[in-house]
Amino acid sequence: MAPMAPSFSDLAEAEYILLTSFRKSGEGVATAVWAAPDGERLLVWTPTDSYKVKRIRRNPRVEVSVCDLRGRPKSEPVEAAAEVLDDAGTEEARAAIAKKYGIKGWIGVKASILRRGRKGTIGLAITVPQ
Template sequence: MDNPFGAVGTANYVLLTTFRKDGTPVGTPLWAALDDGKLFVWTVTDSWKVKRIRRNPAVTLQPCNVSGTPRGAVVNGTARILDEADSDRVRRLIKRKYSIQGWLVVAGSQLRRGRKGTIGIEITAA
C-alpha cells in the first residue's frame, strides 16, 4: 500500500486544517483511513469544514492526539468532497481501521443522522 502521507497516513487521529475566507487556519482532529495512496476522513455533511473545503480544497494534515495536539510534521493536501456511494466506502474504511469502536460510532451516526447526515472527504498529498 502506497503511503505518500508518512506518519499522517498511519496515525489514529489526524489534525485536518482547512482555511477560512480570510486565510485563518481551522484545525479539527478526525479519524482517517489510508487506502490506495489517498487519505479518507468522515464528517458531518453540514459542518463548517465541509463548507470551507467546497470553497478552498487546500488543506494541511498532521498526526495528533484525540484533543488535536499536533504530534508530527505537516503534510499539504488537496481535499475533495465525495458523493453518497464514495462516502459509504469511507464509512467501511473507518469501520475496518477502528474495529468495534469505529463500527459503533458509524452505526450510531447513521441511526442519528441517516446516511446523508455524514459525508466522506478524499485527500491527496500535494
C-alpha cells in the same frame, strides 16, 4: 528535537490526524479526525453540515498532521488537497473507517447513521503529495 513532517504512511497509521481547512480570510481551522488509507489518499468521515465541509467545497487546500485525541499536533503539517465525496465515496469512507478502527469505528459509523441518517455525514478524500 522538533517534530518532522509526516510521511503518507505516518498519516495513514495515525489514530488521529489534524485536518486544517481555511476560511476566506486565510485563517486555518484545525479539527482532529479519524482517517483511513485508501490507496494514495486518506478517507475521512464527518457531519455533512460541518463548517469544514463548507470550507473545503470553497477551497480544497488543507494541511494535515499527526495529532492526539485533543488535536495537539505530534508532527509538522503537510500541504494536501481535500475533496468532498459523493454517496458512493461516502460509503467507501464509512467502510474504511470501520475497518481501520475496528469495533469502535463500526459503532461510531452505525450510531451516526442512526442519529443523523445516511445523508447526515459525508466522506472526504485527502490527497497528500508524495
